């Protein structure tokens with residue numbers, strides 16, 4: 001029997017004049033995500049996206065699972081559509097939700113009527129369906145205050161829909177309504193979470209990874225590509241720019257005071273990332289920096305690193321505790337890959353006593369020994385671009 005998913009829109013509903021544009025984008029995103037699961041009709045009415053399988057071949061469970069990672073959806077439910085009369089509604093509830101109801105101790109019915117021509121009010125619908133259900137399931141009592149299970153009835157324009165409790169959606173705003181940004185993706189716990197958080201605000205994501213072969217291994221690179229792939233479950237496809245960083249790191253090591261190694265290196269990362277970002281239409285950079293976590297993440301160090309670029313630098317984790325970050329990493333499924341033990345290039349030439357309170361003047365002075373622009377151009381001349389999307393399951397690792 002036919003099922004339709006109802007995806008409820010979150011903040012989009014508040015967006016006034018932009019609402020149409022936001023809705024169109026969400027519909028397009030849902031359509032794209034549903035493609036691999038068969039033929040689905042996707043349409044929006046009354047702040048709800050309807051996802052309707054068109055034939056028996058559709059992979060309904062796969063599609064349902066995928067709907068949970070679409071930004072812009074605040075909650076979702078699987079529903080059974082039926083004709084708009086009380087007999088048909090009761091029958092649909094009974095057939096579709098009867099078994100779930102029998103597993104509960106108590107229940108209530110909650111109704112919504114957006115079709116105001118329907119002859120009963122919401123309260124009358126709930127009372128009548130509730131009464132009939134109580135008769136049909138004498139072991140489950142009615143409890144309108146604190147029920148174990150709630151039956152929902154929605155009488156909408158084209159049909160009535162019955163469903164059980166909704167599940168939480170991915171929240172946020174539809175991918176693409178907030179522009180595009182480039183994340184500096186290391187192999188750590190933080191940067192994939194940072195990418196996810198900005199993606200959640202409707203931003204398309206591209207990534208850059210700095211790679212120091214032979215100091216860091218092919219496995220370290222594969223790990224980062226895999227992390228990017230895991231983030232695309234939410235963000236949609238992205239391109240990972242792999243930048244060879246060995247020459248820059250060796251040149252810094254050979255020419256600059258050790259206490260500034262990390263800072264100078266990070267300023268190179270920022271400047272190269274900005275150049276790639278501008279080429280790829282990105283309006284901001286994203287990092288996983290977190291105040292006070294390591295020497296290069298003091299306020300003074302962040303000022304020095306940030307001064308290397310003009311684009312806004314988003315640091316969504318800046319005020320979070322590690323535990324909070326780890327909770328999100330587990331939720332989005334990046335944690336296990338992040339803790340695989342491969343070296344990141346940041347740990348290759350780590351100074352014993354890094355400057356925690358640098359000034360920009362000191363760092364600019366330390367950089368004078370370098371031909372920065374030539375090094376940057378050289379690094380940019382051999383960027384490898386790897387396209388990733390969640391369902392390229394043959395990917396690495």
Ligand code: ATP
Pocket residue numbers: 183184185186187188189190191192208209210211269286287288289293294296297344345346
């Ligand atoms: P993460 O867990 O994301 O690795 P971290 O706590 O280890 O972060 P750092 O190593 O100081 O912190 O790096 C700070 C930020 O710089 C990272 O979150 C990431 O955005 C960026 N970054 C660090 N190393 C790389 C790299 N090899 N390639 C790209 N970006 C990097």
Ligand code: MG
Pocket residue numbers: 186187188344346
């Ligand atoms: Mg790191």
